[in-house]
Amino acid sequence: MRRISQSLLSTTGLLFTSALMAQTAVPEIAYDSAPNLLKLPEHIYLGEVPGVATNSKGNIFVYTRTGTANATEGTSRTFTHGGARLFEFAPNGNFVREMGVGVYGFLFAHGVRVDPQDNIWVIDEGSNMLIKFNPEGRIVMTMGRKPEAISVGREGGGEGGGRGPAGRPGAGAPGDNFNRPTDVAWDAAGNIFVADGYGNSRIAKFDKNGNYIKSWGSRGTEPGQFNTPHSIATDTQGNVYVADRENKRIQVFDNNGTFKTQYSNVGRPGAICISPGSHQYLFSSNSTGEMEVAEIYKMELDGRILGKFGRAGKLLKEFDTLHGIDCRNPNELFVAETSNWRVQKLTLHP
């Protein structure tokens, strides 16, 4: 009965604003945020944190926009360097190490994920690259290519603005020629799914060795089209969930990219995460920035909403532009915020 009235309300709610719907229909989940979670050494600061992920030991990986991307003068073209760093912390938040010091592809952080073998994958929107580190911290695979140089004083020509090739956003050519990619996920066979991204509006699928298999999607609002595929996750069946952010929906595809369904009652999904285990949950962040809306939905994989929590703000437990979720433990989330330059560990009391 409750479910029926909820879905009725949802249908009606679509006619109104999502904010109104969210306030009236969804139960609140109680939660806490651990104070002073990450302990940073002297002279290391987090900047905007678009991505956070944990490995099987509970260690925490943070990919952050910090320092400054520099351009080189006195050359035949203008090159950019730096601007993003990757840190590892122990489960208690103690600093362990910096990874990938001086890596060519660290330019403008967008996300970090840890695969089931504990490899750490960085997604860089500035260099158009995915960089796979093994658990020891060595680079074992790269995908995509950093634009050699940035365009100065020109629009549309040259080699892009350090954030992907110039030109019209499109579906991209076959291969790992990303244009401002946003996120990565894997299925049980190790196939790689890349959300690509701001520029290309597509999902690209590769085998575990990085060989291109296929891609789907283009810029648009139809099912199977995207307007900023901003986050991606898979379930144990290999279905692919895409946060189609500016279309304000989560789209679900089968393993080959065939459209299955969409969930359009959870606002503007900026970050999604599917928990492991026998009963998987889908978490989705509705975060508008500007201190207006910031909440996380907990859902069943079929889209039923179980509850939500959080609100916009700068205090502990509040969120400002929540950009990444780790849900290895569905009742202990790690969340990354761009506007608050921090990571929070949330303990849920459902």
Add this chain to the structure above:
Amino acid sequence: MKRFQSFSLLAVMLLFASSGFAQAPAGGLTPAQMNAKAKAQNVPEIPFDSVPNFLKLPPNLFLGEGIGVATNSKGHIFVYTRSQNTRLFEFDQKGTYLKEIGEGLYGFAFAHAVRVDPQDNIWAVDEGTNMVIKFNPEGNKVLMVLGRRPESVAGIPLTPAPAAPVPPAEKYRFNRPTDVAWDAAGDIFVSDGYGNSRVVKYDKNGRFITSVGTKGAAPGQLNLPHSITADAKGNVYVADRSNRRIQVFDNDLTYKAIYDQVGAPWALCVTPGSHQYLYSSNSNPDNNNSEIAAVTGEIYKMELDGTIVGKFGKAGKGLGDFSTVHEIDCRNDNELTVSEITAWRVQKLMLHPQGKK
């Protein structure tokens, strides 16, 4: 046995692909693939292995784009890489890290090639600063520089329009140079490059002698001279990449011959010794396009007269696959060291031309 099987399978596949291509262009290859595929057909495969975990880097030191690789007479390996800054590293013959060379150097901005001359001097070619830099064998002293870095006081250069005319080439200035070679007398040949479409010859003391080439497709013209090497007689081999051919010039840079069967030559190397071979890489494009990568990526072994001896390799990210090979070292005929752009690595390849391991 396994190798033999895969070899014959490949040969059959090649036959199939080429016959299918002749009868029905739509069957198998797209027009872009037909354009990118090397013309040479039925080339024997040379079996090879890639040494696993070859270069050992200290913690928190990473290669970026593997742009240049060269060995010296001791077998030490020099890697010129586009890391967050462009850097030059030295490894011993086993791949153990030894040291960094030229840290913070004024001429390092965007790596393009490194070569070691017969006296073991180390030469770096930088496409960003438009310079060719000669280090002593120890790498702790700059012995000579060619070209000049644009003054930073001029500010950040505006990106030229795609069809903007290139300023006239000057004797002692480069425009995105790509590579360097020497003849037996120590004369220096620079391929110059992305901006200028020419090859420049200097004497061993860096004094201008002559140059050849303008942008174009006629014999003697060049369209992206991307790699250069010389044989024992002083002939010069130029990878005329965008014209998809190797051009051969004599020692005075007079045009001699064209080899156009081996695709787009990204990297050239001529072996030393009494019987010299020419290696050329038809590298898969660095734009990560998998359609073109499916028909490119292989390295050809040739006689100096252009006769193809064999080929090996394909595009891919795994060990023994190639991700846009950018430079080849061939000090030893059957032990090549190759650097790759998009996999950020260097591989050591053991060739087995007789099929034996």
